[in-house]
Amino acid sequence: MKKTAPGITVSSSPEFLTLKGDNAIGTITVNFPAKAFHKWGVLKVTPVLVYPGGEVVGQPTFLQGEKVKDNYKVIPYEAGGSYSQQLSFPYTPAMRLSELVLRVEAKCIKQGSKIKNFTDYNTEIPVTFGVSSLQMMADNYAKVAIAPDAFVRTTYVKESAKIMFQINKADVRAAQLNSSEISALQQFIKDNTGDAKKKVGDVYTQAYASPDGPLTLNDKLSADRGKTTKKAMETKFKKDGTPKDVFDVNAMGEDWEGFQELVQASDIPDKALILQVLSMYKDPQVRDKEIKNMTAAFKVLADKILPELRRSKMTVNVQVDGLTDAELKAAVGSDINKLTVEEMLFAATLFTDNATKAKCYKAAADKYNDFRAWNNLGVVKAWEGDYAAAKADFTKAASLNNSNPQVINNLGVVALSEGKKSEAAKFFAASTAPEAKYNKGLVDLAEGNYSSAINSLDGYNKALAQLLNGDVAAAKAAFGSMNTWRAEYVKAVIAAKEGDAKALVANLKSAIAKNPAAKQLAETEVNFLPYATVTEVVEIVIIKVKR
Known part of the structure; x- marks a missing residue:
């Protein structure tokens, strides 16, 4: 059998082992020619992946001749035969320069054999x-999430006052x-007048009558009360x-809605019955x-409810214009602590440099201890690649709000940066960001869950997942418009x-021109x-993978 070993042929599908998930996988098929496998022989065939600095031994396969009474795969003597085996080796980057070999051991169980x-x-x-290992070409930059501000440029404040009337009177x-x-209404108007950023509206007056008299009378009464x-x-x-x-x-005429509201808010024992009866009449x-x-x-009703409806209600609205973008940016440079938390969070979005963004978020975090400020400060640190510092800020944000989708996502990003894929997946599954x-x-x-990845990813990574999932046409179409070094390499x-x-x-020339590291990668590209x-x-490059 040792003499006939050179006649054994082996094929691999695909041609090279392929990284999927954390393992290099593939399927080999071993063919034995006719009259090569001894009828009393038993073989132990072990796949071994040898690479610079080490090797990984796979699961052995046992084969037997046709006269061996065991439970191994039988290879007939006259016809020969074959077997297939799926392989999976824990991957390390050094395996890009590896060689897959089979190591064979044999014994004979025929009576009298010395082996x-x-x-x-x-x-x-x-x-x-x-x-x-094309899977390693993924752009693994996870997306951190900014917690949005609630800044509103223009706000409104208002003040109201009532004038109460006696029954059936308008004086x-x-x-x-x-x-x-x-007095409070007058003072409100005075306080908000003369400020360029404030616009005082008209005195909006609504005059009512209580719904306990004839409709025509109530309409006239409310009109008269408005005039007076x-x-x-x-x-x-x-x-x-x-x-x-x-x-x-x-x-406004008679105030039926006000009547219902007051009755509903009262402690009248029979209020439910009152409202039910009144609702029956249109x-x-x-x-x-x-x-x-x-x-x-x-x-x-006569003592407490109806008197409250005989009124004129005056309301004054004031439009307040907030700081302009230019004023916000100036405040960040001169006295950032005079800004509100929403102004600080929004001001950060007006700058493109991370240092000033971080300044805004740090000020908001220190002064207001707002979870969004801590979260967004961590985002800036993550953008800078300092995931350890970002983790501390995300953790602080979570201590203030552990249900916010942006915070949950960002904790997952940190876990992913630490190689904790299962932990990261739990965070991502729990976030709606x-x-x-x-x-x-x-x-x-x-x-290696490429079909699932396709449904979640976009851009370059989606195209890569399509390629790894076997959809070459879709991948080529997507890569066609991309010109990053990674896309050119793939x-x-x-x-x-x-x-x-x-x-x-x-x-390949284009990829190397954009990133010289692509040349080193190409040297070990099988x-x-x-x-x-x-x-x-x-x-362009000397391929180091040996034949």
């Missing part, structure tokens, strides 16, 4: 060279004009020097009648697989091995 124990053939059967009593509410309110307030404003003389008066006149009936039955979906795709790509590999030496050379002696390729 009772496995004896090494002392020869290795070569299978294939190198490992195709404004002096006590109502001199109430604390009216306008006249009285104009006189008072002029006398007190209040800088506002525009009144927008609206007669005709305002019938409803007014029922209210009067209830007033007689439920004195509390758009970045988390993409980052989950990175984990799938790194674990296009050179595709050209090599398709036998296009010209495209291989052109793309996919370029068939072109190792092509002059145009040799002029």
Whole structure:
């Protein structure tokens, strides 16, 4: 059998071992020629991946001749035979320069044979060279997520005051004009007048009647109350020097909605019954009648609810314009601590340099201890590649808000940077941030789940996942518009697989020009091995993978 060993042929599918997930995988098929396998022989065939500085021994396969009464794969003597074996070796980058070999040991169980124990053939059967590790060409820059600010440039503040009326009357009593509410409204107008960033609106007046009288009377009553309110307030404003003389008066009629709200908010024992009965009547006149009936039955309505509805309500809105972008940027440079937390977070977005962004987020974190500030400060550090410092900030953010999707995603990014793929995947699965979906795709790509990765990734990484998943046409179409060094390098590999030496050379030259590190990578690229002696390729790079 040792003499016939040279007749054994071995093929690999694919041609080279391929990195998938964390393992270099492939399938080998071993063929034994006719009359090569001894009828009483037993072989132990062990696949071994040998690489600079080490080797990995795979699972052995045991074979037996047709007269051996054991449970191994039988290889007939006359016809010969074959077997296939799937291989998987824990990957290390040094394996790009590896050689896959088979080590054979044999024994004979025929009575009287001297070879009772496995004896090494002392020869290795070569299978294939190198490992195709295109998966490692992924751009593993995970996406960190900024927690958004709630900055609003223009805001509104308002103040309201009421004038109360007696039943069926529209005259404004002096006590109502001199109430604390009216004084507060006047002071509000004065305080917000004269500021270029504040615009005081009209005095918007709504006059009401309580819904316990005839509809026509209530309509007239609310109109009269609006007129008397306008006249009285104009006189008072002029006398007190209040800088506002525009009144927008609206007669609202009877206040059915206000009645319902007050009843609902009251502690009247039968309020549910009251509201249910009133809701049955859609005709305002019938409803007014029922209210009067209830007033007689439920004195509390007349004493506490209806009087509150006989009113004019005045509201003044003030439009407040916030700081302009230029003013915000100036404040960052002169006195950042005068800004609100929202202004600080928004101001960071106005700068392109990471140092000033970090300054804004650090100020917000120190002054307001806002989780968004800590998170975004960590994002800037992650952009700078300092994931250890970023982790501390993300952890602080999580201590303040452990359910925020941006924070959860960013903790996953840190875990991924530490090589903790399963932990990172849990964070990404728990986050609804758009970045988390993409980052989950990175984990799938790194674990060899290419079809899942395609659904999550975009751009270059999606195209790479398509290629690794066997969809060469889709990958080529996507790579066609890309000109990064990684894309050019992968296009050179595709050209090599398709036998296009010209495209291989052109793309590889472009990749090396954009990133000299691509040349060192190409020296150990097993996919370029068939072109190792092509002059145009040799002029670019010397392939170190041996045949």
